[in-house]
Structure formats: structure tokens, C-alpha cells
Amino acid sequence: MESRILQLIAALRASGVRVSLAESAEAFSAVDLMGIQDREHFRLSLRATLIKDVKDLPTFEKLFPLFFGSGQPPMMGGNPMDNLTPEEIQMLVEALKQYAEQLRQRMERLMNGDQLSRAELEALGQLVGLNQADNLNYQNWMAQRMMRALAFPEVQKALKELMEQLAQMGMSRERVEQIRQMIQQNMQGMQEQMEQFAGERIAENLSEKPRGENIDNLMNRPFHALSDEDKKLIQREVKKLAAMLRTRIALRQKRAKNGQMDPKATIRASLKYHGVPMEIKHKDRVHKPKIVVICDVSTSMRFCSELMLSFLFALQGQVRKTHAFAFIDHLESISEDFSGADADEAIQSVLWRMPSGHYNTDLGWALNDFNNEYMDTLNSGTTLIIVGDGRNNYNDPRVDIFSNMSRRATRTIWLNPEPPIMWNGDSDMAKYAPLCSNVLKVGNLRELANAVDELMTG
């Protein structure tokens, strides 16, 4: 049982759920306490201790029955021979004789109503290469391959013929129907068994899989060459970066000493002077960082907009006063989309709402929108971050608005996936760049990390 729980934990980890050592220890003490007699209690004690995120609940619900069974064995129909009269059995045997030896054995196997034995399942699994599978998406496919190895489709066809033949030979309709249903049930049962087995085996393989890919390998991979799992890993890393950036921005803000008078501090200071308030203390006005981010999600940026948006998402989670905007040909506020807790969903909703078109990027117009509606979000204490390649399709770049914006904001940072050498053609980057406090090239995670580092030391 213990090793089974450990396997489940390993499989959870391999599926991208973060389970710490403390949590797995906790799971064991919970199981000790609740016992394993009651399946539901057992499941809940594992779930409450191991899973700490709604997003991970489905993974757990999927894996749990694979390690601890689904609670009931598959229903088998039973052996139709049991309640047939001797004549009817005779008929069945006669009818079966016409089939080739191999097919007949298979049909008979289905008719005796026994479950597949462990050895049979193992052999089938071996045959279809189940031992190499380590992705639960393959569960049904593997089960199907196992069924095909048992020649299910052929057997099914043959059985249909057999039934017709029995009817012709004079067996009563109800009787034939009864046999058919039992065999159907048997097939169903075996199918469930195979699906369960395939799932179990894949989950076991999953638990033996070496720990996930090192984040270092992903650092240098360009954003467009990432798998879903990689993205999850990267999102986690991005979240850390956002947290670092937040702290840095917060520290950079000078602590103002000109707030309201602080009576407590004043009284405390006056203790030095025998209760005479010689020093008037003021409340520290704590500066909360404020960020305004404008992100280009046009075609030329699509390959990295997902990652950039997840960066924005993480940033918004860290910094309450974040205003996020996205633009292609006009500006839209996306802060609302980012108010949920699921990064993927938020990002998809933004990308879906703003489908990319052809050559319709217009930063100038987006800036104009910003000028009309959101200029008041920028004030002293705001950091303005622009994410984009500055490719404007020869539209008016509206440098006037941009310079106004950068003057209002404390700091203007531009994250651009292209290096300066590529700022030609329809790129207006060269015009914007002098107005920014920093222009940084960000094309993969390492560069994003470096950019955050630079912002922190700069």
C-alpha cells in the first residue's frame, strides 16, 4: 500500500502537479489516521493533503482509480452455456465448427465469461508496446490496440453471423438474443479491464519516469518551440521573475517622509525629551508599485505573445495596481481577463478576443486610444512596460504621445524580441527607443530572466 501511494505521488509529479516532501509525509499521516477501509475517506485524505490547487484536481481524480482500482471489478455477462438445453448446446457447437481454429478459440474465450487473467493482460500489453507509453492521453488508444490484438472486430463480426446461423438452425429468438447480450456484456467487461490495465500501466510508467526536464534546457529554447508541459514549467519560472521584478520596483520607490503626522511615533520619540514632542514624526507613505503594461499580440508577435501574456498575468497577480492592455490595431484593456486564477484560460481568452490579422498592427492608433482613455493611469510612481516589436506597418508612430507617456511615467521599459540590428523596414523602434529608460531584447526565457535581472540592478 505504501509503495502504491508513493507511486501515485510520483505519477502526480510526472503529470506536473507539485507535491513537496512535507505534503507526501502529511498524506501518510492522514492515511494512518483515516485508515484504508473506507475508499472514499482514503481518497479524500490523499486529495486534501496532496492537491492544493483546483487545476490539479482532475489530474488526481484521473490517476487515483488507476492506482487504487475503480472500486468494482468489471461486470461480466457470464457463460451463456450455463442455461442452455443440451440440444441448444449441440447447436452452438455445430455452428462454431465452421470457423478457423484460431478465430474459434477467441470466440469461445468470449463465451466462457471469465475475466482476462493478469498474465493474459500482461502478454497483450507486451504485444502493443504498453511498457513504453508514459502519457495518459494514450490510454484509450492502447486499450484499442489491445482489443485489436484480441481480434475483437473480427470476432464481433463472426459472432453476428453465428447468431444468425443459430436462429436459422431453429433456436428461439429470445434465446439467441440472450446469448448475444451475454457475449456483448463479456466484451464490454473485457474492454473495461483492458482500459483499466492500460491506464494502470501507463500511470506506473509515469511514476518511474525521470523527473521533469530541467528548466535550464528550456531557457534557451525560443518561445515558439515549446510543448504544453514546457509551457507549464516556464510559467512557473515566469512567475518567479514577476515576483522579483515586483520587489525591485517596490524597493526603487523612494520612501516618502512627508505623509501624515504619526501620533504614535511622535509620542514614542517624545519619550526621549521627557514627553515634550520635540520631533514630529510622519507616517511613511508606503509606495506600492504601479505598473502599466501594453502588449502587442499581432501576427508578428504571436509566437511569443503567449509567454509575454503569462508574464503579464503573473505580474498582475503580484502587483495589485497593474493595468494591462493589449493591442493589434486598437487598444483593449485586458486586466479584467486576468482577474481569474487560471493563467491558461486568461491567456486564451485574450488571444481569442483579439485574433491576429494581416499587416494590421497599428501602435500609433493604439497609443492614440491610450491617450484618449487611459492616460490617467500613468503618473509619478508608475512603471510603463511596452512589449512589442515596434513594427507599425508604416502607420503614424505617434511619437508625440509616446514621449508624453514616457514623461509621465517614472520609468519606461520596452521589451522587444528583435535585436537593434533588425530595427529596419517598417520598424519604428529607432524612434521610440531614445524615449525609453531601457530597451531590452527578450526572445526566450533566459533573455526574459536577464531582462528582469538588468531591471533590478539598473
Added chain:
Amino acid sequence: MSILFDSTSTVKTELSKQKYIASDEIATIVYLSHKLGKPLLAEGPAGVGKTELAKAIASATGRELIRLQCYEGLDESKALYEWEYSKQLLYTQLLRDKLNDTLGKAESLAEAADKLAKEEDVFFSSRFLLQRPLLKAILSDKPTVVLIDEIDRADAEFEAFLLEILSDFQVSVPELGTLTAKHKPFVILTSNNTRELSEALKRRCLYLFIDYPNLQEELAVVRLKVPDLNPKLAQQAVEFVQKLRKADMRKSPSISETLDWANALVALNASNLDKAVLEETLSVLLKHEADLQKAKRQLMAPPPQSKPRNNDEFGRFSGN
């Protein structure tokens, strides 16, 4: 520790005595959290009874409920403790004579200083410590239930500050040293899932996700809390709410809103959920104008006339 919660079924019955209907899931996890002495992190949409659960646990165990409502900018001086400077000052003023007495007998300055040092503790004692909710829970003589409500509203720094309290149930006050809880409080954190909590915090808690209840569960809650509502109407009302939740609303009605609505129906002495009653009371359930309009359009419109439809075999697929 109270002996009330000695199995999951007693958790369930005790909570239902407090008019809280706990599902098996909730009962099991509450029991586990109680036995393991771990904080319970309850997450879920707004208004599904997370806060109510804490209140029910407190009254079921007969413990005092200490509540800390989180908000942006909450810091330890508001959550944990603060020195009461004005009181300290007042005491020094009033005790001046006494101090003179004590120190006056000293022969040398050094002796006076030593004497004063001995009395130092008086001024930095828990007498001058203004207890905020968390310290109150830790110093309490009786076991308590601590509710840290809507932790997702507090800043990330505050989460970090909670870690020491949640794992060891102790706090460090620089002037006094470390204060450890006499009785481990039963800690319940709630979150509306508006932002992701830190791994470190989640690691220290047991996780309970409370979702909207299904029809039977919600009906049971309504029947329990609003017994005056007639059963048929209750059934209709709950069905209506469940339907609203399935529709894409800006804010789905919560259980507490269902209860408000049920109370409103009782107050209006409604006998049937007809259009007039709905028009009047729907604003109890839906708080956004857009949602109201939408609900009026979609749900209260007369059922669409069953259009003559060619009964080809794909008919059932063209329905939506």
C-alpha cells in the same frame, strides 16, 4: 481539545446541528484537519459557505471564533500586535513618584540604573501589548477557532508573515521573545481564488475545494434555513437558481443569495414563481444590471413555441 469531533460522522451531525449541511467531503477534510492539527484552506467561488463553515465549526465545538478579515495593505500591526505607546507614556507619568521612591534610596547612580533595569520588564510586558486577532488566538486560555478570511485579498508579504503562525502556532515579538500557543487553534483560511496563493502557504494547509452545491444539497440548505418557504416553491426556486448558474452570468448567484431570495419570497408571501414575483425579486439574486437584463430576456421569456421541425434524423443535432 474538544472531544466532539471523533469521527467524520460526528463532524457531520454536529455541524448539521449548527444548521450547516456538510457534504462527506467537507466532513472528512474538517475531521482530518482537526486531527492532524493542520490549518484548513477552503477555496471556492464567493458565497458557497466557506465563512459559514468556520462559524459552524466554532459553535459546534463551543470555541470562540476569532476572525481576521484580510484586505490589501493589512500588516502585522493590525493582524498580530502593537505596542500601546500612549498607555506606556501614561504609566510612566503616573508612576513617577513611585519611581522616585524606588530610585531615591539608591546611593549611587550605578545602583539606581541597576534598580531601574530590574523594573524594565514592567514597561515591555504584555500589559502594554495591544492584542490583534492572531495574537489573541495564540494567547487565549481556551482553544479557539481562527478564521483568516479572504486571504487572497492580502498582499503576498502578509502570506509570508503567516507562515510562522500556521506551521508552529507561535509568534516572535522582539521585546518579549517567542510566544507559543497554549492550545493549538483550529485555523481556517478562505480564498476566493482571485489570485494564486504561494506554494509555501498551500504546503502548510489541507486543501478543501467547495463548489456550488447540486440541486438536492441546495434544496436541503434552503429547507433548513428558511423553513417557512413552502416545499414546492423552494424546489422551484432552487431549480431556477441552478439554471441561472448554468447561464453565463457575470456573477453567478451564491448560496447566500439563494437564501436571501428565499427569505424575500417568504416575506412577499409568494405562492408561485410567476413572472410578477420574479420581476420584483430577481434583483436579490443578480447584482449586475447586465445579468438582470439577460436573465429577464432568456429565462423569463415564455417558453419558445415548439416550432414545427422536420423530423429528419439529424433533427436532434440541429436543436442548439
